[in-house]
Amino acid sequence: MAKEKLKRIDGCEDIRSALLPHCRLREGQIWQDTVRGHRIACLDATDKDAIAELMAAEKSSLAVQDPPYNLVVANTNSVNLGQTSVKDYLEWSRKWVGATCNVLKNDASLYVWLGADQKAGFQPLADIMVMMREFTELKTRSFITMRNQRGYGTQKNWMAVRQELLYYVKGQPTFNVEAEYTDIPKILRGYYKEVNGQMTENSERSKSKNIRAGNVWVDIQQVFYRMEENVPGCYAQKPLKATERIVSASSGCDDLVVDFFAHSGTTLLACERLGRRCFTSDVDPVFAEISIRRLERYRQTGKTGWQFNSPFPEVDVGWDQESRSGTGRVQNATPASDNLFDYLPARR
Secondary structure (H helix, E strand, O other), X not given: OOOOOOOOHHHOHHHHHHHHHHXXXXXXXXXXXXXXXXXXXXXXXXXXXXXXXXXXXXXXXXEEEOOOOOOOXXXXXXXXXXXXXXXHHHHHHHHXXXXXXXXXXXXXXXXXXXXXXXXXXXXXXXXXXXXXXXXXXXXXXXXXXXXXXXXXXXXXOOOEEEEEEEEEEEOOOOOOHHHHEEEEEOOOOOOOEEEOOEEEOHHHXXXXXXXXXXXXXXXXXXXXXXXXXXXXXXXXXXXXXXXXXXXXXXXXXXXXXXXXXXXXXXXXXXXXXXXXXXXXXXXXXXXXXXXXXXXXXXHHHOOOOOOOOOOOOOEEEXXXXXXXXXXXXXXXXXXXXXXXXXXXXXXX
């Protein structure tokens, strides 16, 4: 049976060390896309000076942020997807939210993916909701729940099949309601209402024969290794369909979209497919490299990911099945392709 070629990258330093020599970026460095104008950087989302250099005095109409959730996931407490005190997490969050607000246009949207620890007072979701009130330029617009089609089994609790998405606006940005319609046909009859003296059914008044997503998204499949868009090693990958829905609804053609937690590069790819520019970054050179490679792969093959194949085919990663610790063995190493990008030097 086919399986992923890479385990969770951020949870295994041996694998990460094997991949680092094949990454084009180090801290403070930026790649400039010469085709559409995307920018991919390796920087800290809380570093306002680094963010300012990435933006080059431009402002964004949309930010899609997927920060670490402050949860221990898959029994692995790593540097990038680990857990700290709620106080420290909120202090860190204030910095990246502030840096994000600084680069938004007067009329812009901000979406934030978050999780809630059912065993620890539902942190950090509740805490972040309260903290966000400090940013008075942002107004709450919606609290969205995405239902994962796969969950984590339990015999003593309700299965966890949800991810939370907070939607804020600055000023009065446009919202393209057409992006909210799903592929699910309307099958329920009823909800009658008098319109112009005639009793009409709900389906007669709608713009579409399909239902709207609303703030509970039930039509999106959680990414796993049998899907083409899967990027092995990226544990927290978001579905492309969800990101494209956000980008379509809250930005226009050629608008600039930002994402300072690139991870698997989903926001970048969504912008490429929908005709937007994307400035994205990740603090880890490995995930910055994966974002670049995912864009290159899409342009070269039309594929949205690697399914169960490795995005680093030049690195042979072996596994000790008993300890489940990774060891990297480099074979047939070739330099990363740079035919689509110009190099911008390190900031420091």
